[in-house]
Amino acid sequence: MESKKNAICKFLRARNPYGMMEGGEQPWLLLDDANTICWCINSAGGVGPDNGLVSTSGCREGRSCFVSDEL
């Protein structure tokens, strides 16, 4: 489970199956990896702006399209 702020791109949303984190303060919180739809709100899809897979493990600092939550 991931909850550390700034470690994950600000545009990532983990659309978890339990309907509770969207709108919350940790929209990327990964409750159940197997059931979670990962979505980039910048590219509006499961494919990132760099054409790569959107995932909580992939959308991190170092990726070309990464944007820090602090910005």
Next chain:
Amino acid sequence: MDTRKEKLPYGIPGHNLSEIERDIPVNEPPAWPVNKDLNLIGKRVKRIDALDKVTGKAKYTSDLKLPGMLYAKMLRSTVPHAVISSIDISKAKQLKGVHAIHLIQNEEKDGEENENGKYPMVKYVGQPIGGIAAESLAIAKDALALITVKYEEKPFVIDLGSAMLKDAPIVFKQPIKQQEDGGDVGETHDGSKGEGNVRGPSTSSFFGGPRGDLEVGFQDADVIVENTYRTQVHTHMPLETHGVVVDWRPDMMTVYASTQNTAAVRNEMASIFGLPKSKVRVICEFMGGGFGAKHSAGSFGPMAANLAKKTGRPVWLMLDRQEEHIAEGNRPNSVQFLKIGAKKDGTLTAIQQRSHGTAGVGLGAGVGRIAQILYACPNFATEQYDVLTNAGPGAAWRAPGNVQGAFGLEQAIDELAEKLDVDPLAYRDIIDKSEVRKVERERGAKLFDWSRRKAPGSGEGVIKKGLGVGQSTWPRFVTLDSSVEVKVHRGGGVEIRSSVQDIGTGTKTVLAQVVAEELGLEVEQVTVNIGDTFFPVGPGSGGSVVTGSITPPARNAAFEAKKELLKLVAKKWETDSSNLSMKNGEVFNDKDASQKMSFKEATGLMRTSQISKVESRSDDYGGFQQPWGLAYGDLGSVQFAEVSVNTDTGFVKVDRIVAAHSCGRPLNIGQLESQINGGVIQGVSYALYENRVMDNSTGHMMNANVDQYKTPFSMEIPQIDTLIVEEYNARSSTDAYGIGEPANIATAAAIANAVYNAIGVRIYEIPITPASILTALNKV
């Protein structure tokens, strides 16, 4: 002390009802008694917006017409995998009535050519490429036809099986590498690494990871069942499609949205456009249904906003039915291997599950939770793999993963019972530790008359009857971002405000009931204004969280407002406010029968124009299993299915479903029945009809309409009898939970078990079609 001792109802009336003492926050209202002693709660209260809905007065997002509003249409890819080399919009721009065209482009860094090209790479048919705003929808559609997109097409893969092959076209530019792209680190079942288009396995979640030792468990087993179950891709079909109207003024972006989550749409639009949340307002007054895919702004929200920004005019952008099918989410398919072992006495010794499923270009196709949670078993392990394909992305779909998982698990449990020579319902009594499902089985079996069930395939004649059962569990979730304002106006009006939306389930009505019950008023005396992010934040409508999250703060806010009002009355009567109560629209002095006044008179004592109280969801009494709001217990359900199978034509008719459910303290019986009816109908549709059919040679969905994408019509909907088990958990001031997800989980499994009971041959794949029945019976 911040807490006080309070005794609350606990257990199931007619079974084990008692009281339990809990420490509760000192400012919480006193415990409500059980429903039979309440005036409005647990009763059949008519929806407060029923008249508006049936007369057409209710305005949905798609009905909006703002001054100067433009209509938008999205440009979508027509190929499944390609690099876009150019887009020619020159002819479209010149069409009279076209006001703006927005193309989705990769951001360029200063002085650098974007290595990803000018446009995003296309990865499925239907992927958004751009949008057009015009004076009418017809003009926007005409303009779309004038745009030329040149593609450099790339190899693609559509179906799950082909995508898993070692030499399959790769959906993303790099093959998936397990450790980098999620899932747990470990080797797959066949020793290979997750790679290519296969991601995973996921082996654990916050519900836990593997437990025990599978090998030992299967060695201990006297009986083993081992099979593979398959489910289809299921697309979303809400009556109102996805969409928004965006009105972006210099000082505020207002988004009218058909959404399950006003707060999430607000937050997303603020993030995307770099606006403070306070400068984005999202409104959803009426909503035409959503089953998990409407939690966000999607791609259409930013598109409408970009077009509004370019034109300076409000933009209406609602998707059509084809777009819904191909691009706005679906329930992923699954291929589930299940191996379950049990001792002679029925005790489960091991459950092994392995699943592959595709959510297209997205993740989230796992199905493992229900096999992990539903029955106690010391040895359990799951491996869940996502298989990426060039198809539209998955989205949450009413109990994600659990509906697929229940279809496999609940058939395997029936198969195990048969091997043990035990009635399948009686077998669940042996292995299921849930007290509420035990009561549901008892009461449901009586209503359904389970004793009619005969041996599988033993019926006479062409049309064979079958009875089956399926069970489910759903966690109790609470969203702490759940707040309500209750206003009491001088002159007697009462108003509720929250950003929580009513997606058609009746949230407005239960909020009115809760506040009216607390204030001793009629429901009609309470005005509910929700679905607006200018009001206190409310939860998203997903995961069955709304009722359990938003009704306690509603009651608590009403309680606080009542206390303030009663102090004014007490001052006038020169007594203590603790002696006063409110009932039937009046304020009483419990110690002096001569002292009473109407609620309206009482509000006349206010020195200000209103009493306003805002309360937020507190922790459950006794806390949560997880700090962010996983409550104790589960929302258990048991559904019984009766089917008729024509063994000449293969046609299956579901005659009757008995749906026994729990959701804590029931608040509105009529609305609960309505939600359960909807869940069951969707379950019937999933079991027998709905199925996304793809053309593997072009990547197009072949039945992206409401004609060939089959859903049940009225004559195909069975008799549905609901049985609601009142269950008190003593966890909040309303002690209520939702029913959205549980109503849908067990239906397909119960129908599959009933079909087996009818024909004596088990069907391992849904939808169960006439062809699959005839094939199973060796008639074709």
